[in-house]
Amino acid sequence: MGPVAMKALSVALLSFAALYATSASAQDREYCPERPGLDTPACTIAPGKISVETSIADWTRDDQPGSREDNILFGDTLVRVGVSDTIEARIGWTPFGHDRKRDSTGVDTVNGVGDVSLGMKANLLNPDGSGVSVSVLPFVTLPVGRSSIGAGDWGAGFLVPLTYELSDTVSLDLTPEIDAAVDQDGNGRHLAYSSTAGLAFKVAKDFTLTGEVQALRDNDPDQHATQALAALSLAWMANDDLQFDILGAAGLNDDTPDTRVYAGISRRF
Template sequence: MIRQTLLAFAATAAVVSASEFKRELSPDRPDTTESPVSVEPGAIQIESSFWSFTRDKDAGITTETWTLGETNVKFGITECSDLQLVLRPWITERSKGLGMTDRLDGFGDVEVRWKQNFWGNDGGKTAFALMPFISIPTQTEVSTGEWEGGLIAPLSIELCDGVGLGLMAEIDRVWDSDKGRHEWDFVHTAVLGFDLTDSLGLYLEYIGNTGHGRYEATASAGLTWGQTENLQWDVGFTLGLNDAAEDFGLFQGVTFRF
């Protein structure tokens, strides 16, 4: 079984390395700010988190969450659009404090997204897109249990050679289980990306979230390494800047296309 897995990985790596594309690899991960560049028509791009971990302490209760294998599968539809399917195969959430212990496990809610690029797909100093999406409840222990959705608007700007700025605004219709109704959330982000070498990149990001709850402010940073033109590895962390935000997070993932 192990030998077959290794052979399958080697075959996939060979196909990924040999594939040729007009556009540079431009994944939505690992930062929160999405890329406005769509996948080329006929191509498939996989953006996967091997694992991610978050920890938060609020009102005397500490919550730790592990997410395994969260994957965004992208299908290039036209020269300026792609279809995306976001899957979260396994989520484990443990809460402890105030004399209680609780654990929730299951398959996370499924997202279907559409990216429509308006300019900058194949060159230029700026690029812009709109990304409507819906979230389909899986009705597991970690599911919200209700349909959600929203609209994402990412903008990228090339500041100078090797330095880029990404901005994103997002409006979401989310389920508030405490109030038993849907509410509006507004997410806004800004990220600076730096090319340290031809293959190594660094990003620094601010993430804000306001709406039905307290304002959440989060900082994020990470590294990317492009092993080939079609294969990129990443690692990063998040740090809560106020009490409302999650205290800390770590993640590691990969992006490849064929």
């Protein structure tokens, strides 16, 4: 074999080794579920992997003068598929929801399915979430759900998740978001925007405690509102591919639902 052929073979072998190392590194990436919490982490799922993240039950209560509304979602699920080392495709759906509103006129109850969301997260820096990690996440929602469970029209949004590891046990999450949110009457869209910040603490080898705050401005034509929310969540990583979680959140002003509680499970395949 001549020198030119040997050089070409060496380059090919080195390229294959680099490609294999990159692939192996991606496959060895630690599982990074988006549950629980209000923030969206910047990490993406490794290529060829699938994450199924489901809320067993998600209850929100909103008390207003003269009325009370309870909304419960069952099986609210997000599926994330690793398409490349830095990109994941996403689909979300709520298979069943129950909404009950009680006021001076009586009780109104609605049961039905929720809307479908489609999105793509593209990581711009450190897809495994290490160090400083940044992503962009555009999404759309399709109005397949019933009123009170679904929004009633299509919507869209854009997030810029950012994660910064302050130490081996503490990380900071920031998630600014802007939406073309569906109007309250289910016909048309308006501007809504929010920002969420959180600190995650690894309190034990497999347990992570996260505290978060969120501020949201909703310019609905019927009524402009500013919401403020605080949340505390706990995640238990049972093994490398399985996580259980719980979350409790409280509204900080009159425009925000008073209470939200949920529990869920995430599994990587």
